[in-house]
Amino acid sequence: TALKLGMIPADGIGKEVLPAAQRVLEALGSSIPKPTFIPLKAGWEEFQANGKALPDETVKILKEECDAAMFGSVSSPSHKVAGYSSPIVALRKHLDLYANVRPVSSVPIPNQKSYHQCDMVIVRENTECLYIKKEEIKTNDDGSKIALATRQITSRASSRIGKMAFEIALRRGQERQQAKESGKDVWWNGEPKVTIVHKSNVLSVTDGLFRESVRAIKEGTDRYDGVKMEEQLVDSMVYRMFREPEIFDVAVAPNLYGDIISDGAAALVGSLGLVPSINAGDDFVMGEPVHGSAPDIEGQNIANPIASIRSAALLLSSLGYVEPASRINAAVDAVLTEGQYLTPDLGGKSSTTDVTEAILKRL
Amino acid sequence: TALKLGMIPADGIGKEVLPAAQRVLEALGSSIPKPTFIPLKAGWEEFQANGKALPDETVKILKEECDAAMFGSVSSPSHKVAGYSSPIVALRKHLDLYANVRPVSSVPIPNQKSYHQCDMVIVRENTECLYIKKEEIKTNDDGSKIALATRQITSRASSRIGKMAFEIALRRGQERQQAKESGKDVWWNGEPKVTIVHKSNVLSVTDGLFRESVRAIKEGTDRYDGVKMEEQLVDSMVYRMFREPEIFDVAVAPNLYGDIISDGAAALVGSLGLVPSINAGDDFVMGEPVHGSAPDIEGQNIANPIASIRSAALLLSSLGYVEPASRINAAVDAVLTEGQYLTPDLGGKSSTTDVTEAILKRL
Numbered sequence: 260t261a262l263k264l265g266m267i268p269a270d271g272i273g274k275e276v277l278p279a280a281q282r283v284l285e286a287l288g289s290s291i292p293k294p295t296f297i298p299l300k301a302g303w304e305e306f307q308a309n310g311k312a313l314p315d316e317t318v319k320i321l322k323e324e325c326d327a328a329m330f331g332s333v334s335s336p337s338h339k340v341a342g343y344s345s346p347i348v349a350l351r352k353h354l355d356l357y358a359n360v361r362p363v364s365s366v367p368i369p370n371q372k373s374y375h376q377c378d379m380v381i382v383r384e385n386t387e388c389l390y391i392k393k394e395e396i397k398t399n400d401d402g403s404k405i406a407l408a409t410r411q412i413t414s415r416a417s418s419r420i421g422k423m424a425f426e427i428a429l430r431r432g433q434e435r436q437q438a439k440e441s442g443k444d445v446w447w448n449g450e451p452k453v454t455i456v457h458k459s460n461v462l463s464v465t466d467g468l469f470r471e472s473v474r475a476i477k478e479g480t481d482r483y484d485g486v487k488m489e490e491q492l493v494d495s496m497v498y499r500m501f502r503e504p505e506i507f508d509v510a511v512a513p514n515l516y517g518d519i520i521s522d523g524a525a526a527l528v529g530s531l532g533l534v535p536s537i538n539a540g541d542d543f544v545m546g547e548p549v550h551g552s553a554p555d556i557e558g559q560n561i562a563n564p565i566a567s568i569r570s571a572a573l574l575l576s577s578l579g580y581v582e583p584a585s586r587i588n589a590a591v592d593a594v595l596t597e598g599q600y601l602t603p604d605l606g607g608k609s610s611t612t613d614v615t616e617a618i619l620k621r622l
Numbered sequence: 623t624a625l626k627l628g629m630i631p632a633d634g635i636g637k638e639v640l641p642a643a644q645r646v647l648e649a650l651g652s653s654i655p656k657p658t659f660i661p662l663k664a665g666w667e668e669f670q671a672n673g674k675a676l677p678d679e680t681v682k683i684l685k686e687e688c689d690a691a692m693f694g695s696v697s698s699p700s701h702k703v704a705g706y707s708s709p710i711v712a713l714r715k716h717l718d719l720y721a722n723v724r725p726v727s728s729v730p731i732p733n734q735k736s737y738h739q740c741d742m743v744i745v746r747e748n749t750e751c752l753y754i755k756k757e758e759i760k761t762n763d764d765g766s767k768i769a770l771a772t773r774q775i776t777s778r779a780s781s782r783i784g785k786m787a788f789e790i791a792l793r794r795g796q797e798r799q800q801a802k803e804s805g806k807d808v809w810w811n812g813e814p815k816v817t818i819v820h821k822s823n824v825l826s827v828t829d830g831l832f833r834e835s836v837r838a839i840k841e842g843t844d845r846y847d848g849v850k851m852e853e854q855l856v857d858s859m860v861y862r863m864f865r866e867p868e869i870f871d872v873a874v875a876p877n878l879y880g881d882i883i884s885d886g887a888a889a890l891v892g893s894l895g896l897v898p899s900i901n902a903g904d905d906f907v908m909g910e911p912v913h914g915s916a917p918d919i920e921g922q923n924i925a926n927p928i929a930s931i932r933s934a935a936l937l938l939s940s941l942g943y944v945e946p947a948s949r950i951n952a953a954v955d956a957v958l959t960e961g962q963y964l965t966p967d968l969g970g971k972s973s974t975t976d977v978t979e980a981i982l983k984r985l
């Protein structure tokens with residue numbers, strides 16, 4: 260059997276970091292089914308060339324032929340361009356990848372300005388909120404303009420993302436327990452915890468619904484009795500994440516808040532170039548580094564490939580290949596803690612290729 | 623002549639920090655018109671007692687009798703409560719206080735975990751975005767729910783907040799210039815700068831309108847030729863603020879993004895208990911600490927009064943009393959850098975009263 264992976268580098272450094280992830284997947288040998296990689300098109304550059312940011316062909320092949328996929332990063336025009344719409348947002352919707360799971364954990368990397376103890380997972384709702392992109396604009400008689408956007412929150416989407424968050428918290432609790440029993444050093448001492456992020460003091464209806472739907476997941480069963488539940492207003496969440504990141508375990512948030520707090524968390528652990536994600540649905544999963552297309556460093560072979568490589572590991576683990584995923588993560592951690600091969604975002608001088616090869620050596 | 627100030631402590635620690643600000647204002651002597659303070663009601667506790675979070679009487683007196691006002695902080699119920707709506711959001715709207723100006727600057731305080739060079743002003747639009755609170759909810763046939771909120775962005779509100787941001791940047795540039803000429807140490811070397819915060823890669827219509835309206839302010843005149851203009855997507859803004867806060871001067875943002883990034887900036891300078899704001903319109907101004915009502919420490923006389931005291935200074939300076947405002951700020955900075963009187967949020971053991979008295983002594 261083979262593992263068919265759609266590869267969508269899209270724009271900018273996506274085209275440099277996705278091949279790095281591919282090399283790592285190829286190096287895993289018989290611990291996973293032999294992967295085959297199907298290159299697929301999407302992105303701003305694709306739009307400029309052929310008029311479609313997300314070609315139908317790409318969606319068709321993903322749905323009909325692929326077991327899973329990897330996405331790079333997209334650029335976006337600074338002005339509104341007729342017909343252009345973010346392909347990553349569209350892909351999440353087309354494939355019903357309703358959860359964006361973003362683990363953010365710190366590794367002690369030599370020579371960083373600061374080190375924050377942090378090991379959290381941000382579970383971001385991925386299909387609604389302001390990302391439904393229902394917007395309109397009107398010109399008033401006096402020539403001034405009024406634009407409106409609709410923010411949608413449903414009980415269905417909020418419940419399923421809530422369930423995902425509690426399941427992840429449960430699993431993390433079990434993993435920590437096992438690690439402790441096998442004599443490993445685990446700094447998290449309490450129960451697993453889910454923090455619901457919202458702004459229901461202002462958006463009492465929409466964020467109220469999100470909040471209640473997630474709360475009902477825990478309250479409706481005894482399965483999560485061992486998982487604590489807390490809440491943070493999104494502004495306060497950003498504040499506390501920076502003051503005491505070590506108090507968070509799993510955070511669940513509507514789409515836009517999830518987007519913002521995961522970039523915040525990335526700053527804590529040293530670089531956006533380290534933070535992986537998967538876009539997960541019930542039938543499909545797509546790995547994606549949290550960083551953007553970084554046009555300023557594009558084409559220089561200095562982008563950090565680790566976010567993509569870790570996204571590949573996360574993807575494998577969600578497909579059930581837990582052991583090869585751990586091998587990748589261990590190799591990445593080894594390279595980071597040694598600190599000999601670091602890209603410029605971490606204060607190093609190594610290239611994308613150097614870092615990738617260092618990881619391959621430690622696999 | 624007198625200065626009539628409406629005082630709205632509202633909930634929680636608002637009732638402890640607003641009296642501290644009042645004491646400082648009273649101590650300024652003849653450098654300002656003699657202040658008289660009119661206590662006014664609002665808040666969650668007021669709602670519970672008398673059924674209105676913002677009594678009509680409060681708005682009437684503010685409009686008809688007061689020259690300016692100070693607001694404390696509000697608590698909010700964790701569940702939606704019929705008839706309750708945030709009084710601070712309502713006040714901003716009623717008095718057309720369209721700008722929330724939040725200066726965030728670091729002072730070297732002894733024994734803090736970290737020190738980040740930071741001296742920025744966040745200019746937050748204060749009347750629209752999701753804060754218009756147009757929300758609705760429907761139950762589908764299958765019992766599931768769908769909630770919708772409207773996000774409103776107008777060219778009018780975006781232009782006036784943009785203008786405010788450029789004016790502030792211009793003034794800051796002049797002040798830095800003067801400080802340099804008088805031999806003071808000024809670390810900001812370049813031109814003044816306005817960073818527009820948005821998410822137009824997803825919200826191309828609403829955030830597109832915000833972005834264009836602000837850009838047009840600079841592009842429509844040569845008055846701001848000496849002010850640079852940059853942009854950051856809101857997620858990236860949070861990331862960069864934590865990585866290199868020293869690169870920001872003035873940031874202008876729609877309401878919700880402004881709310882989130884100002885809490886983020888507060889974490890950078892040590893505590894939310896340090897960050898002041900004014901809600902400013904063309905005819906009225908209201909000082910307000912950025913922190914919330916902190917029910918966990920309410921009534922213990924340990925809340926940091928500095929955010930409120932600095933808000934009073936900001937208020938004075940916006941009314942044209944620049945010298946007494948500077949005196950307050952200098953006294954606050956002296957107390958912070960000495961580090962003898964610090965409240966627990968800064969790792970100290972002093973009470974609200976101790977810190978207030980230390981500041982009064984140095985006035």
Ligand SMILES: CC(C)[C@H](C(=O)O)[C@@H](O)C(=O)O
Nearest residue numbers: 333345347348518823824857
């Ligand atoms: C590129 C952009 C549309 C995207 C988002 O906002 O979801 C990005 O910021 C992300 O976090 O994946």
Ligand SMILES: CC(C)[C@H](C(=O)O)[C@@H](O)C(=O)O
Nearest residue numbers: 460461494696708710711881
């Ligand atoms: C209390 C709340 C409504 C308020 C806001 O979101 O504006 C607060 O967070 C603030 O920043 O002043």
